[in-house]
Amino acid sequence: MPELPEVETVRRGLAQRVTGEQITSVWFSNKPQPFKSPPHEIAQVLQGARISGVQRAGKHIVIELDADVLTPPSGSAAAGTSSPALKRSAAKAVRKTTAARAQRQDGAEHPQCIVHLGMTGALQVTSPDAVILKHTHAILRLASGKEIRFVDPRRFGRIWVTRGFQTVGLEPLNTGFDTFAALFRQRKTPIKSALLNQKLLRGVGNIYADESLFRAGIRPRRRASSLARQELQHLHKAVQRVLREAIAAGGSSISDYFDVEGEPGLFQTRHRVYGREGQPCFRCTTAIKRIVVAGRGTHYCPKCQR
DNA sequence: ACTATGTCCTGCGAGC
DNA sequence: TGCTCGCAGGACATAG
Numbered sequence: 001m002p003e004l005p006e007v008e009t010v011r012r013g014l015a016q017r018v019t020g021e022q023i024t025s026v027w028f029s030n031k032p033q034p035f036k037s038p039p040h041e042i043a044q045v046l047q048g049a050r051i052s053g054v055q056r057a058g059k060h061i062v063i064e065l066d067a068d069v070l071t072p073p074s075g076s077a078a079a080g081t082s083s084p085a086l087k088r089s090a091a092k093a094v095r096k097t098t099a100a101r102a103q104r105q106d107g108a109e110h111p112q113c114i115v116h117l118g119m120t121g122a123l124q125v126t127s128p129d130a131v132i133l134k135h136t137h138a139i140l141r142l143a144s145g146k147e148i149r150f151v152d153p154r155r156f157g158r159i160w161v162t163r164g165f166q167t168v169g170l171e172p173l174n175t176g177f178d179t180f181a182a183l184f185r186q187r188k189t190p191i192k193s194a195l196l197n198q199k200l201l202r203g204v205g206n207i208y209a210d211e212s213l214f215r216a217g218i219r220p221r222r223r224a225s226s227l228a229r230q231e232l233q234h235l236h237k238a239v240q241r242v243l244r245e246a247i248a249a250g251g252s253s254i255s256d257y258f259d260v261e262g263e264p265g266l267f268q269t270r271h272r273v274y275g276r277e278g279q280p281c282f283r284c285t286t287a288i289k290r291i292v293v294a295g296r297g298t299h300y301c302p303k304c305q306r
Numbered sequence: 307a308c309t310a311t312g313t314c315c316t317g318c319g320a321g322c
Numbered sequence: 323t324g325c326t327c328g329c330a331g332g333a334c335a336t337a338g
Contacts, residue, residue, distance in 0.1 A: 001331065033314080059332080119331055120316080135316085154315045156332060189309060198333075206331065254330095256317090295311070296331065 002117040004172070004203030005246035006257050006265060007059050010123055013260035014061070014148070015054040017125045022050045022143040023065075029137045034121075034152060036160035045111045045161040046140060052110070057167050058202025061123070063113040109163040118156025120256040124149045153256060169202030172239050180239075181232045184224040191227060192220035193294040195239070204239065206296045207252055207274045212238040214273045219305045220291070220298045245270065273299040 002010070023046045028039040035042065049065040056062065115123065124130075126147050132139075138150040138159060150159060170179065183200045184191065194200055195209040204212070213220050215238035218231055227235070246252060251265030254275065258264055268275075272282055277290035281301040291298050 003332095116332080118315095118333080152315095153317070154331090156315070158333090187308085193309085196332085297329090 001119050001205060001207065001254060002121065002251070002257055003059060003205035003208050004056075004243055005208070005249075005267065006251035006259075007056055007061060007117065007203070008247050009251045009259050009265065010117070011054050011056040011061055014063070014123060014125065017260060018051050018142060018146070018148060019053055020051065021146070023047060023140050024143050025141045027139040027141075031137055031155060033155040034137045034150070034157055034159055036158045037162075042113070042159065042161050046113060049111065057165065058169055058171070058198060059116060059205070060165070060167060061115040061117075062165055063115065065111045065113060067111050111161055111163055112165050113159065113161050114165055115150065116158045118152060118154065118158065120154040121150065121152035121157030122256060122258050123260055124151060124258075124262065125260045167202060168199045169197075170200070172201045172203055173243055175201070175236075177233060177236050180236045181229070184227060184232065187224035189224055190221045190293050191218060191224045191235075192296075192298055194224040196294055196296070201239075203243070206298075207254065207271070208239070208242050208246065210274045210299045211242045211272060214238075214300060214305060215242060217305055220293050220300055273301060275299065 026043045026046050028035070028043070045065070045067070049067055051063060052066045053064040054061065055064060115121075117123070124133075124147075126149060128141070128145055128147055130147075132149070133151050135153040135155075136149050136151045137155070140148040142148065150157070170183070172180075180201075184194055187194050189197075192209050192213060195204050195212065196206065210220065212235065216231065216234040218227065218235060246265075246267040249265060249267035249270065250259060250263065251257060252267040252271065253264035254268055273288050276288045277299060278287050280286065281288055281304055284301065284303045286301055286303040288299055289302050291300075
């Protein structure tokens with residue numbers, strides 16, 4: 001399940017391997033779910049565009065494009081089939097795109113392709129003769145011959161195009177303590193739910209929420225507003241440390257996560273609580289407990305976390 | 307304004 | 323062995 005460290009790993013791999021490349025053509029599967037913009041619109045934006053960089057915002061990958069490098073031949077855009085579901089989401093996407101629009105200084109925003117990997121999504125950078133995996137939903141063919149492929153068995157991932165992409169929530173690694181603490185002071189929801197809320201902090205998911213709470217010594221069900229200043233300080237440090245360490249390890253490979261070269265991450269070997277129900281706590285040997293918070297499997301040490 | 311819950315989707319492992 | 327069933331969860335819709 002890609003969270004901030006996995007998405008950052010993918011971003012780095014993409015940036016290194018496809019920056020400066022031109023997209024010559026695109027292909028989409030006819031499964032409707034992964035596309036928030038209609039495929040023909042995505043194709044129209046991508047085809048002929050040059051990739052000027054790859055950014056990340058929370059769990060979103062933002063592929064920056066220079067348009068008008070080459071005007072796409074009209075009517076030649078490849079696209080998958082349409083469907084009622086796609087048309088409904090199309091109207092919605094247009095409204096969101098308009099709402100998200102933000103003026104750059106020169107007044108001409110460049111287009112962007114946004115990718116969210118969901119639960120099981122992966123981006124590959126491959127040669128064209130590499131075997132096309134089952135559940136491949138999009139292929140961007142590049143001028144060098146390389147391909148960017150979006151693979152997602154469970155189809156919780158999303159791809160769309162926009163300009164001036166903005167999303168709410170704070171980047172946890174760029175947030176100081178006072179701003180961090182202010183997010184939680186008034187909230188009655190369990191601290192774990194608050195950590196998962198992307199409108200507050202963006203990028204923390206189920207694994208890193210559990211791991212951060214363990215390192216901070218805080219029980220997942222504690223009301224966010226009940227945390228003392230010192231506990232919030234521990235949590236702030238723990239979130240940043242866990243995310244930084246996980247990025248350094250190339251992320252955690254639990255479900256179907258692989259980086260753009262198909263390599264798994266290594267951080268799962270350093271999980272203290274996630275996926276360790278019944279096993280001894282590394283700090284005190286008490287058996288790790290598993291409960292459900294916010295509908296998510298939640299792991300903690302009943303002795304070390306209070 | 308918050309908070310809680312249901313929904314989507316497929317692969318996999320438990321259980322018989 | 324081969325089958326069914328339930329679980330896994332990020333983001334969003336909907337209900338309270």
